[in-house]
Amino acid sequence: MASDARRAGRRSGNPEPYTLASLVEVAARAFNERGYDATSMEDLSRAAGITKSSFYHHVAGKEALLRAALDRALDGLFGILGEPGAVDGEPLERLRHIVRRQVEVLATELPYVTLLLRLRGNTETERWALARRREFDQAVAGLVAAAVDAGAVRPDVHPVVAARLLSGTVNSLIEWYRPGRVPLADLVDAVDRQVFEGLRR
Amino acid sequence: MASDARRAGRRSGNPEPYTLASLVEVAARAFNERGYDATSMEDLSRAAGITKSSFYHHVAGKEALLRAALDRALDGLFGILGEPGAVDGEPLERLRHIVRRQVEVLATELPYVTLLLRLRGNTETERWALARRREFDQAVAGLVAAAVDAGAVRPDVHPVVAARLLSGTVNSLIEWYRPGRVPLADLVDAVDRQVFEGLRR
DNA sequence: CGCGCAGCCGAACGATCGTTCGGTCGGAAC
Protein backbone atom coordinates (compact mmCIF):
# COMPACT_ATOMS: atom_id res chain seq x y z
CA MET A 1 0.00 0.00 0.00
CA ALA A 2 1.25 3.47 -0.77
CA SER A 3 0.21 4.67 2.66
CA ASP A 4 2.88 2.46 4.20
CA ALA A 5 5.60 4.58 2.69
CA ARG A 6 4.49 7.32 5.04
CA ARG A 7 5.83 5.50 8.10
CA ALA A 8 9.24 6.38 9.54
CA GLY A 9 11.66 8.98 8.22
CA ARG A 10 13.08 8.07 4.84
CA ARG A 11 16.55 9.45 5.47
CA SER A 12 19.18 8.48 8.07
CA GLY A 13 18.22 6.98 11.44
CA ASN A 14 15.42 9.43 12.11
CA PRO A 15 13.37 8.31 15.10
CA GLU A 16 10.27 10.41 14.31
CA PRO A 17 8.39 10.94 11.07
CA TYR A 18 7.61 14.57 11.87
CA THR A 19 3.87 14.30 12.22
CA LEU A 20 1.85 17.49 12.35
CA ALA A 21 0.97 16.86 15.99
CA SER A 22 4.59 16.48 17.03
CA LEU A 23 5.55 19.73 15.32
CA VAL A 24 2.62 21.50 16.94
CA GLU A 25 3.85 20.30 20.29
CA VAL A 26 7.32 21.66 19.61
CA ALA A 27 5.85 24.94 18.42
CA ALA A 28 3.51 25.34 21.39
CA ARG A 29 6.37 24.85 23.79
CA ALA A 30 8.49 27.44 22.00
CA PHE A 31 5.61 29.91 21.74
CA ASN A 32 5.13 29.71 25.49
CA GLU A 33 8.79 30.24 26.28
CA ARG A 34 9.41 33.34 24.20
CA GLY A 35 5.96 34.43 23.12
CA TYR A 36 4.32 33.88 19.73
CA ASP A 37 5.66 36.99 18.01
CA ALA A 38 9.15 36.62 19.46
CA THR A 39 9.43 33.05 18.19
CA SER A 40 10.73 32.83 14.62
CA MET A 41 10.19 29.98 12.19
CA GLU A 42 13.94 29.56 12.35
CA ASP A 43 13.61 28.88 16.09
CA LEU A 44 10.85 26.36 15.50
CA SER A 45 12.62 24.45 12.74
CA ARG A 46 15.82 24.32 14.77
CA ALA A 47 13.90 22.96 17.75
CA ALA A 48 12.45 20.31 15.43
CA GLY A 49 15.90 19.43 14.11
CA ILE A 50 15.44 20.45 10.46
CA THR A 51 15.98 23.57 8.41
CA LYS A 52 13.42 26.30 7.97
CA SER A 53 12.58 25.32 4.39
CA SER A 54 12.17 21.66 5.35
CA PHE A 55 9.88 22.74 8.14
CA TYR A 56 7.56 24.32 5.59
CA HIS A 57 7.28 20.96 3.90
CA HIS A 58 5.28 19.72 6.91
CA VAL A 59 3.27 22.73 8.02
CA ALA A 60 1.35 25.39 6.14
CA GLY A 61 2.77 28.30 8.13
CA LYS A 62 3.20 29.88 11.51
CA GLU A 63 -0.44 30.73 12.05
CA ALA A 64 -1.53 27.18 11.15
CA LEU A 65 0.62 25.90 14.01
CA LEU A 66 -1.01 28.33 16.38
CA ARG A 67 -4.46 27.39 15.19
CA ALA A 68 -3.82 23.66 15.64
CA ALA A 69 -2.56 24.23 19.18
CA LEU A 70 -5.52 26.41 20.08
CA ASP A 71 -7.89 23.84 18.64
CA ARG A 72 -6.49 21.20 20.92
CA ALA A 73 -6.85 23.43 23.98
CA LEU A 74 -10.43 24.38 23.16
CA ASP A 75 -11.42 20.76 22.47
CA GLY A 76 -10.15 19.81 25.90
CA LEU A 77 -12.06 22.56 27.66
CA PHE A 78 -15.35 22.12 25.82
CA GLY A 79 -15.15 18.40 26.38
CA ILE A 80 -15.63 19.07 30.07
CA LEU A 81 -18.95 20.81 29.53
CA GLY A 82 -20.42 17.65 28.01
CA GLU A 83 -19.46 15.31 30.80
CA PRO A 84 -22.27 13.89 32.96
CA GLY A 85 -20.90 15.54 36.11
CA ALA A 86 -21.16 18.91 34.39
CA VAL A 87 -24.72 18.36 33.18
CA ASP A 88 -26.54 16.54 35.99
CA GLY A 89 -27.08 17.56 39.61
CA GLU A 90 -27.20 20.70 41.66
CA PRO A 91 -25.54 23.82 40.18
CA LEU A 92 -22.86 24.00 42.85
CA GLU A 93 -21.82 20.38 42.38
CA ARG A 94 -21.79 20.78 38.62
CA LEU A 95 -19.59 23.83 39.09
CA ARG A 96 -17.26 21.88 41.35
CA HIS A 97 -16.99 19.13 38.75
CA ILE A 98 -16.05 21.65 36.08
CA VAL A 99 -13.47 23.37 38.26
CA ARG A 100 -11.81 20.08 39.19
CA ARG A 101 -11.81 18.79 35.63
CA GLN A 102 -10.59 22.15 34.33
CA VAL A 103 -7.55 21.87 36.57
CA GLU A 104 -6.86 18.44 35.11
CA VAL A 105 -7.20 19.61 31.52
CA LEU A 106 -4.99 22.63 32.20
CA ALA A 107 -2.35 20.30 33.59
CA THR A 108 -2.48 17.65 30.88
CA GLU A 109 -2.79 20.09 27.97
CA LEU A 110 -0.60 22.72 29.61
CA PRO A 111 1.29 24.09 26.58
CA TYR A 112 -1.85 24.43 24.49
CA VAL A 113 -4.05 25.97 27.17
CA THR A 114 -1.24 28.35 28.10
CA LEU A 115 -1.19 29.55 24.53
CA LEU A 116 -4.94 30.04 24.58
CA LEU A 117 -4.90 32.07 27.77
CA ARG A 118 -2.26 34.47 26.51
CA LEU A 119 -3.89 35.49 23.24
CA ARG A 120 -4.10 39.16 22.38
CA GLY A 121 -6.45 38.93 19.39
CA ASN A 122 -4.13 40.33 16.73
CA THR A 123 -5.11 37.99 13.91
CA GLU A 124 -8.40 36.50 12.78
CA THR A 125 -7.34 33.10 14.15
CA GLU A 126 -6.67 34.57 17.57
CA ARG A 127 -9.98 36.40 17.64
CA TRP A 128 -11.81 33.20 16.72
CA ALA A 129 -10.13 31.34 19.59
CA LEU A 130 -10.85 34.17 22.00
CA ALA A 131 -14.51 34.08 21.05
CA ARG A 132 -14.72 30.34 21.74
CA ARG A 133 -12.92 30.80 25.03
CA ARG A 134 -15.44 33.47 25.97
CA GLU A 135 -18.18 30.93 25.28
CA PHE A 136 -16.64 28.57 27.79
CA ASP A 137 -16.27 31.27 30.42
CA GLN A 138 -19.88 32.29 29.97
CA ALA A 139 -21.02 28.72 30.52
CA VAL A 140 -19.15 28.72 33.82
CA ALA A 141 -20.54 32.14 34.71
CA GLY A 142 -24.04 30.84 34.08
CA LEU A 143 -23.49 28.03 36.54
CA VAL A 144 -22.22 30.45 39.17
CA ALA A 145 -25.35 32.52 38.75
CA ALA A 146 -27.48 29.36 39.05
CA ALA A 147 -25.68 28.41 42.24
CA VAL A 148 -26.39 31.86 43.63
CA ASP A 149 -30.08 31.54 42.76
CA ALA A 150 -30.16 28.14 44.43
CA GLY A 151 -28.77 29.68 47.61
CA ALA A 152 -25.77 27.38 47.64
CA VAL A 153 -23.16 30.14 47.92
CA ARG A 154 -22.57 33.12 50.21
CA PRO A 155 -25.49 35.49 49.73
CA ASP A 156 -23.26 38.52 49.13
CA VAL A 157 -21.35 37.24 46.10
CA HIS A 158 -21.62 39.19 42.87
CA PRO A 159 -22.16 36.38 40.33
CA VAL A 160 -20.24 38.01 37.48
CA VAL A 161 -17.29 39.06 39.64
CA ALA A 162 -17.21 35.70 41.42
CA ALA A 163 -17.16 33.85 38.11
CA ARG A 164 -14.24 35.94 36.90
CA LEU A 165 -12.30 35.35 40.11
CA LEU A 166 -13.03 31.64 39.94
CA SER A 167 -11.77 31.38 36.36
CA GLY A 168 -8.81 33.55 37.25
CA THR A 169 -7.81 31.29 40.10
CA VAL A 170 -8.00 28.15 37.98
CA ASN A 171 -6.33 29.68 34.93
CA SER A 172 -3.48 31.10 36.98
CA LEU A 173 -2.16 27.55 37.23
CA ILE A 174 -0.48 27.93 33.87
CA GLU A 175 1.86 30.51 35.39
CA TRP A 176 3.55 28.08 37.74
CA TYR A 177 2.29 24.49 37.48
CA ARG A 178 4.78 22.10 35.90
CA PRO A 179 4.12 18.37 35.67
CA GLY A 180 5.73 16.18 38.32
CA ARG A 181 6.26 18.76 41.02
CA VAL A 182 2.89 18.58 42.79
CA PRO A 183 0.74 15.45 42.38
CA LEU A 184 -2.16 16.37 40.13
CA ALA A 185 -4.75 14.88 42.49
CA ASP A 186 -3.45 17.05 45.33
CA LEU A 187 -3.60 20.12 43.13
CA VAL A 188 -7.19 19.42 42.16
CA ASP A 189 -8.15 19.16 45.81
CA ALA A 190 -6.22 22.29 46.71
CA VAL A 191 -7.93 24.38 44.04
CA ASP A 192 -11.33 22.92 44.92
CA ARG A 193 -10.97 23.83 48.58
CA GLN A 194 -9.41 27.23 47.90
CA VAL A 195 -12.23 28.23 45.60
CA PHE A 196 -15.15 26.91 47.61
CA GLU A 197 -13.92 27.00 51.22
CA GLY A 198 -11.44 29.88 51.16
CA LEU A 199 -8.26 30.26 53.12
CA ARG A 200 -9.48 31.07 56.62
CA ARG A 201 -9.93 28.33 59.18
CA MET B 1 14.59 80.58 33.57
CA ALA B 2 15.51 78.18 30.82
CA SER B 3 13.44 75.45 32.43
CA ASP B 4 10.32 77.46 31.63
CA ALA B 5 10.84 76.94 27.93
CA ARG B 6 10.06 73.29 28.56
CA ARG B 7 6.44 74.03 29.24
CA ALA B 8 3.82 73.64 26.52
CA GLY B 9 4.44 72.53 22.96
CA ARG B 10 6.31 75.03 20.88
CA ARG B 11 4.37 74.42 17.72
CA SER B 12 0.69 74.85 16.93
CA GLY B 13 -1.98 74.45 19.59
CA ASN B 14 -0.48 71.38 21.17
CA PRO B 15 -2.21 70.63 24.47
CA GLU B 16 0.58 68.42 25.91
CA PRO B 17 4.32 68.84 26.08
CA TYR B 18 5.02 65.14 25.51
CA THR B 19 6.53 64.35 28.86
CA LEU B 20 8.22 61.02 29.29
CA ALA B 21 5.49 59.84 31.64
CA SER B 22 2.73 60.65 29.16
CA LEU B 23 4.50 58.73 26.41
CA VAL B 24 5.06 55.78 28.71
CA GLU B 25 1.35 55.76 29.42
CA VAL B 26 0.55 55.72 25.72
CA ALA B 27 3.10 52.96 25.17
CA ALA B 28 1.89 50.82 28.06
CA ARG B 29 -1.65 50.96 26.76
CA ALA B 30 -0.56 49.96 23.26
CA PHE B 31 1.69 47.19 24.55
CA ASN B 32 -1.24 45.70 26.44
CA GLU B 33 -3.56 45.81 23.46
CA ARG B 34 -1.35 44.10 20.91
CA GLY B 35 1.53 42.73 22.95
CA TYR B 36 5.01 44.20 23.27
CA ASP B 37 6.56 42.53 20.23
CA ALA B 38 3.56 43.10 18.01
CA THR B 39 3.56 46.83 18.78
CA SER B 40 5.83 48.81 16.46
CA MET B 41 7.40 52.16 17.18
CA GLU B 42 5.28 53.40 14.29
CA ASP B 43 2.19 52.36 16.24
CA LEU B 44 3.39 54.15 19.35
CA SER B 45 4.32 57.38 17.61
CA ARG B 46 1.02 57.44 15.76
CA ALA B 47 -0.83 56.94 19.03
CA ALA B 48 1.12 59.87 20.46
CA GLY B 49 0.26 62.02 17.45
CA ILE B 50 3.78 62.52 16.04
CA THR B 51 6.01 60.73 13.57
CA LYS B 52 8.33 57.90 14.43
CA SER B 53 11.47 60.03 14.20
CA SER B 54 9.97 62.75 16.37
CA PHE B 55 9.07 60.10 18.89
CA TYR B 56 12.73 59.21 19.23
CA HIS B 57 13.42 62.79 20.22
CA HIS B 58 11.61 62.14 23.51
CA VAL B 59 12.46 58.54 24.38
CA ALA B 60 15.65 56.51 24.17
CA GLY B 61 14.03 53.50 22.55
CA LYS B 62 11.41 50.81 22.79
CA GLU B 63 12.98 48.95 25.68
CA ALA B 64 13.36 52.16 27.71
CA LEU B 65 9.60 52.64 27.49
CA LEU B 66 9.05 49.12 28.75
CA ARG B 67 11.51 49.59 31.58
CA ALA B 68 9.88 52.83 32.72
CA ALA B 69 6.45 51.19 32.74
CA LEU B 70 7.70 48.16 34.67
CA ASP B 71 9.43 50.42 37.17
CA ARG B 72 6.17 52.16 37.90
CA ALA B 73 4.36 48.85 38.43
CA LEU B 74 7.04 47.47 40.74
CA ASP B 75 7.20 50.70 42.77
CA GLY B 76 3.47 50.44 43.35
CA LEU B 77 3.63 46.83 44.49
CA PHE B 78 6.68 47.14 46.74
CA GLY B 79 5.19 50.26 48.29
CA ILE B 80 2.51 48.02 49.79
CA LEU B 81 5.01 45.88 51.66
CA GLY B 82 6.23 48.93 53.60
CA GLU B 83 2.83 50.08 54.79
CA PRO B 84 2.05 49.74 58.53
CA GLY B 85 -0.82 47.36 57.85
CA ALA B 86 1.59 45.02 56.06
CA VAL B 87 4.19 45.12 58.81
CA ASP B 88 2.28 45.12 62.11
CA GLY B 89 -0.21 42.63 63.48
CA GLU B 90 -1.08 38.98 63.05
CA PRO B 91 0.12 37.26 59.84
CA LEU B 92 -3.40 36.67 58.52
CA GLU B 93 -4.40 40.30 58.98
CA ARG B 94 -1.18 41.49 57.39
CA LEU B 95 -1.89 39.17 54.47
CA ARG B 96 -5.40 40.54 54.16
CA HIS B 97 -4.06 44.08 54.09
CA ILE B 98 -1.64 43.20 51.30
CA VAL B 99 -4.31 41.45 49.24
CA ARG B 100 -6.73 44.36 49.55
CA ARG B 101 -4.07 46.94 48.75
CA GLN B 102 -2.76 44.83 45.89
CA VAL B 103 -6.19 44.92 44.30
CA GLU B 104 -6.17 48.70 44.59
CA VAL B 105 -2.71 49.05 43.05
CA LEU B 106 -3.62 46.69 40.24
CA ALA B 107 -6.67 48.80 39.51
CA THR B 108 -5.00 52.21 39.69
CA GLU B 109 -1.81 51.18 37.88
CA LEU B 110 -3.61 48.75 35.58
CA PRO B 111 -1.65 49.23 32.34
CA TYR B 112 1.72 49.03 34.03
CA VAL B 113 0.96 46.04 36.24
CA THR B 114 -0.61 44.27 33.27
CA LEU B 115 2.65 44.67 31.40
CA LEU B 116 4.58 43.29 34.36
CA LEU B 117 2.41 40.21 34.67
CA ARG B 118 2.75 39.28 31.01
CA LEU B 119 6.53 39.33 30.73
CA ARG B 120 8.29 36.39 29.09
CA GLY B 121 11.88 37.25 30.05
CA ASN B 122 13.29 37.68 26.54
CA THR B 123 15.56 40.65 27.27
CA GLU B 124 17.73 41.61 30.23
CA THR B 125 15.23 44.27 31.23
CA GLU B 126 12.41 41.73 31.33
CA ARG B 127 14.44 39.29 33.39
CA TRP B 128 15.29 42.02 35.88
CA ALA B 129 11.62 42.91 36.30
CA LEU B 130 10.67 39.25 36.64
CA ALA B 131 13.24 38.82 39.40
CA ARG B 132 11.82 41.75 41.34
CA ARG B 133 8.31 40.45 40.86
CA ARG B 134 9.43 37.09 42.22
CA GLU B 135 10.72 38.92 45.30
CA PHE B 136 7.27 40.36 45.89
CA ASP B 137 5.58 37.01 45.45
CA GLN B 138 7.97 35.39 47.89
CA ALA B 139 7.19 38.02 50.50
CA VAL B 140 3.53 37.14 50.15
CA ALA B 141 4.30 33.42 50.23
CA GLY B 142 6.25 33.92 53.46
CA LEU B 143 3.26 35.57 55.04
CA VAL B 144 0.99 32.71 53.98
CA ALA B 145 3.39 30.26 55.60
CA ALA B 146 3.41 32.36 58.77
CA ALA B 147 -0.38 32.37 58.83
CA VAL B 148 -0.34 28.59 58.53
CA ASP B 149 2.12 28.30 61.42
CA ALA B 150 -0.06 30.59 63.51
CA GLY B 151 -3.01 28.27 62.87
CA ALA B 152 -5.09 31.04 61.33
CA VAL B 153 -5.94 29.15 58.14
CA ARG B 154 -7.37 25.76 57.26
CA PRO B 155 -4.94 23.14 58.57
CA ASP B 156 -4.79 21.27 55.25
CA VAL B 157 -3.51 24.10 53.05
CA HIS B 158 -0.20 23.64 51.28
CA PRO B 159 1.49 27.02 51.91
CA VAL B 160 3.31 27.24 48.61
CA VAL B 161 0.34 26.17 46.52
CA ALA B 162 -2.02 28.40 48.47
CA ALA B 163 0.25 31.39 47.98
CA ARG B 164 0.33 30.77 44.23
CA LEU B 165 -3.43 30.44 44.04
CA LEU B 166 -3.86 33.60 46.10
CA SER B 167 -1.56 35.60 43.85
CA GLY B 168 -3.21 34.07 40.82
CA THR B 169 -6.65 35.13 41.96
CA VAL B 170 -5.57 38.71 42.61
CA ASN B 171 -3.47 39.04 39.47
CA SER B 172 -6.22 37.66 37.27
CA LEU B 173 -7.98 41.00 37.71
CA ILE B 174 -5.89 42.45 34.91
CA GLU B 175 -7.67 40.15 32.48
CA TRP B 176 -11.06 41.75 32.92
CA TYR B 177 -11.13 44.69 35.35
CA ARG B 178 -11.63 48.03 33.67
CA PRO B 179 -12.05 51.25 35.67
CA GLY B 180 -15.59 52.51 36.19
CA ARG B 181 -17.48 49.26 35.68
CA VAL B 182 -17.33 47.86 39.22
CA PRO B 183 -16.71 50.24 42.15
CA LEU B 184 -13.18 49.63 43.37
CA ALA B 185 -14.24 49.33 47.03
CA ASP B 186 -16.71 46.58 46.08
CA LEU B 187 -14.04 44.75 44.13
CA VAL B 188 -11.63 44.87 47.05
CA ASP B 189 -14.28 43.36 49.33
CA ALA B 190 -15.20 40.72 46.75
CA VAL B 191 -11.61 39.55 46.34
CA ASP B 192 -11.01 39.63 50.09
CA ARG B 193 -14.03 37.43 50.77
CA GLN B 194 -13.39 35.11 47.84
CA VAL B 195 -9.83 34.47 48.94
CA PHE B 196 -10.41 34.09 52.65
CA GLU B 197 -14.00 32.84 52.93
CA GLY B 198 -14.44 30.99 49.65
CA LEU B 199 -17.55 30.63 47.58
CA ARG B 200 -19.70 28.20 49.56
CA ARG B 201 -22.27 29.45 52.01
C1' DC C 1 17.60 91.58 14.67
C1' DG C 2 20.04 87.22 14.73
C1' DC C 3 21.56 83.26 16.97
C1' DG C 4 20.52 78.83 19.31
C1' DC C 5 17.96 75.09 19.96
C1' DA C 6 13.85 72.18 21.02
C1' DG C 7 10.47 70.05 18.30
C1' DC C 8 9.50 67.81 14.42
C1' DC C 9 9.94 65.46 9.98
C1' DG C 10 11.25 62.39 5.54
C1' DA C 11 14.29 59.15 4.10
C1' DA C 12 17.10 55.64 4.68
C1' DC C 13 19.96 52.15 7.34
C1' DG C 14 20.97 47.09 8.43
C1' DA C 15 18.69 43.32 10.49
C1' DT C 16 15.28 40.01 10.76
C1' DC C 17 10.92 38.32 9.70
C1' DG C 18 7.59 34.65 7.23
C1' DT C 19 7.48 32.58 3.08
C1' DT C 20 8.78 30.71 -1.64
C1' DC C 21 11.44 28.41 -5.11
C1' DG C 22 14.51 25.39 -7.54
C1' DG C 23 17.02 21.63 -6.87
C1' DT C 24 19.40 17.28 -4.65
C1' DC C 25 18.98 12.85 -2.75
C1' DG C 26 17.54 8.05 -2.08
C1' DG C 27 14.34 4.41 -1.39
C1' DA C 28 9.80 2.46 -3.46
C1' DA C 29 7.26 1.03 -7.44
C1' DC C 30 6.97 -1.28 -11.83
Add this chain to the structure above:
DNA sequence: GTTCCGACCGAACGATCGTTCGGCTGCGCG
Protein backbone atom coordinates in the same frame (compact mmCIF):
# COMPACT_ATOMS: atom_id res chain seq x y z
C1' DG D 1 16.98 0.23 -14.84
C1' DT D 2 14.16 3.85 -15.11
C1' DT D 3 10.71 6.70 -13.11
C1' DC D 4 8.65 8.88 -9.36
C1' DC D 5 8.08 11.30 -5.21
C1' DG D 6 8.54 12.56 -0.37
C1' DA D 7 12.06 14.53 2.58
C1' DC D 8 15.21 17.87 2.80
C1' DC D 9 18.14 21.89 1.84
C1' DG D 10 20.44 26.72 0.37
C1' DA D 11 19.35 30.92 -1.32
C1' DA D 12 16.63 34.48 -1.97
C1' DC D 13 12.13 37.20 -1.92
C1' DG D 14 9.45 41.39 -0.24
C1' DA D 15 7.97 43.28 3.96
C1' DT D 16 8.61 45.25 8.27
C1' DC D 17 11.20 46.06 12.19
C1' DG D 18 13.98 49.48 15.56
C1' DT D 19 16.97 53.01 14.96
C1' DT D 20 19.74 56.93 12.88
C1' DC D 21 20.71 61.00 10.34
C1' DG D 22 20.40 65.53 8.20
C1' DG D 23 17.64 69.21 7.73
C1' DC D 24 13.61 72.36 8.33
C1' DT D 25 10.98 75.59 11.30
C1' DG D 26 9.82 79.13 14.49
C1' DC D 27 9.86 80.71 19.28
C1' DG D 28 12.78 82.64 23.20
C1' DC D 29 16.67 85.08 24.57
C1' DG D 30 20.42 88.37 24.27
